[in-house]
Amino acid sequence: MNHLYEYIQSYLKSDQTPGAAGNMFWVLVYIMLVFAALSVAVIAMNWLERKILAHMQVRLGPMRVGPHGLLQPIADALKLLLKEDLIPAEADALIFWVAPFVVVLAAFTVFVVVPFGPTHAITDMNIGILFMLGVSSLSVLGIVMAGWASNSHYPLIGALRSSAQMVSYEVAMGLAVVSAILMTSLNATGTGTLSMIGIVQAQQAQGEWFIFKFFPLGLIAFFIFAVAMIAETNRAPFDLAEAESELTAGFHTEYSGFRWSLFFLAEYSAMIAVSSIAVTLWLGGWLRPFPNLLSGRAADLIFSLVPGATFLFLAAMCFFNTVRMPKHPLFRVQTMGLAGFGVVLALVGLVLFIPAVSFRVQDVFWFSSKVAVFMYFYIWYRGTFPRYRFDQLMQIGWKTLLPMGLGVLILTASVALLQQNLWHP
Amino acid sequence: MAPVATPFFFYLLGGIMLLGGILVITRRNPVHSALALIVTLLAQASIYLMLYAPFVAGVQIILYAGGIMVLFLFVIMLVSIDRAGKERQLNSQWIVGTIAAIALGGLFIAVYAKGSGIFPEHALPMVENDNTQNIANMLYGQYMFAFEIASLLLLVAIIGAVVMAKKKI
DSSP states (O other): HHHHHHHHHHHOOOOOOOHHHOOOOOOOOHHHHHHHHHHHHHHHHHHHHHHHHHHHTOOOOOOOOSSGGTTTHHHHHHHHSSOOOOOOOTTTTTHHHHHHHHHHHHHHHHOOOOOOSOOOOSSSTTTHHHHHHHHTTHHHHHHHHHHHHTTTTHHHHHHHHHHHHHHOOOOOOOOHHHHHHHHOSSSSSSOOOOOOOHHHHHHHTTOTTTTTTTEEEEEEEEHHHHHHHHTTOOOTOGGGHHHHHHHTTTTGTOHHHHHHHHHHHHHHHHHHHHHHHHHHHOOOOOOOOOTTTSSHHHHHHHHHHHHHHHHHHHHHHHHHHHHHSSGGGGGGGHHHHHHHHHHHHHHHHHTTTTTHHHHHHHHHHHHHHHHHHHHHHHHHHHHHHHOOOHHHHHIIIIIIHHHHHHHHHHHHHHHHHHIIIOOOO | OSSSSOOOHHHHHHHHHHHHHHHHHHSHHHHHHHHHHHHHHHHHHHHHHHHHHHHHHHHHHIIIIIIIHHHHHHTTSSSOHHHHHHHSSSSSHHHHHHHHHHHHHHHHHHHHHHHHSSSSSSOOOOOOOGGHHHHIIIIIIIOOOOOOHHHHHHHHHHHHHHHOOOOOO
């Protein structure tokens, strides 16, 4: 018993990721934490997307279940679990059955290497970014399997579109990623890294996020990635694989109930995964804003207050809306619920003000808030852009993004060579 | 950390690869064959990982499982399954194929039986961290010429495909 306790304790003194320290207990704890956080994030995204889209279109969105529809995702999840799980008679049952799991596995496995902080990752691989791109590219297999196994026209067309789209945009995406990885090698030893934690540490060492490096080259590479990642995740305006006006629901037309919800889960966690690649490569990962410009103890202190202040602000918004709730007796439960939610948020905020907690958690906070900005952009795009036609999509991928990516890669390499050989001989 | 390259994992992955390979040639449905081939390729990537070549494993997953096999499936899905099932499963080259397979099998058995002198007694200690750098140094240093020729070959193939597919350029 004592031995076990020591084994668990020993990791706390190391400054490595649990995977690198080889401590199975903490690896399991981290996997559980990441999985739980992801599920909560997907539920929250479900609510936020409907709410934000509704407000963009001057609607109210879900309002009935819970205060401001806060419990709507739970109601939806219950409905999906209770729904009948259909397998079409002419479908290829085995592949139809396996396809959603392939998509979910690919979407979740990627999070093994996502660096939420210098030690807050399940593990760190020296091929981290390659692993993320590779495993997330496997999700297209699941989509293709789902579309083909349904033995129906709309899913097949959806799957064909999806595979063509993902294979084409992967090329531009890869070129953008390579130009960012090139930037990691601009140090004294001249060796770059593919490890996710190493990439962020390279930005820390060079004192500059890669989006601002060799302005505007880093920015262009980031832009290419930002466009390609929307196509990779099959989201509006590139959601041709599930274009509801043409293909009913695309590759998951024949799916219902639990299996459909797996596709939903996979789509949103894949969105979070590609956003975290973008954050890691170009936006400094877990680093707080302006780590070099506003350095020193005072700036550190002010920035360490931000996580708690954010939660207190959210709590204040909750209380503000509690006051604004209709004063009808029927709304009493909802008002109390909203006030209770506000209290929970305020308590979390207060806990985050404790220096020991804030010191441990602020990396995770900065990383997730950067990812959250991307998630908001995803919703914003969906509310703003009309869907592209398929030939336009291919044209953007092959004739615009690919040449841009090649150009940026060559220019980045040349500038880096010039910088190393001429300015610092 | 305990090494992952244990015989257990080798036999497990080897078994998965063999099973996948057998399924590829025995399934009548071409989509099932392609999916079995993907399983084989993924198990192969894991074997590269066991050999401390993580970069090769990553590239194997991205290129073969994620890229080429998707294009394979893309084409196969458009084939009519009913007609494909009725096609003859053997073609006229089976005699040559059998001879080649027997020759290769004989070679393997010969190496297994009396090949102990060919391989070094102890495997060189491999450093996992330098795998990517080592490959880069070799490709762009020692084997630069071969690498460029291979790229040129691919370029010719791409241009050829475009020329054949497009009637008017």
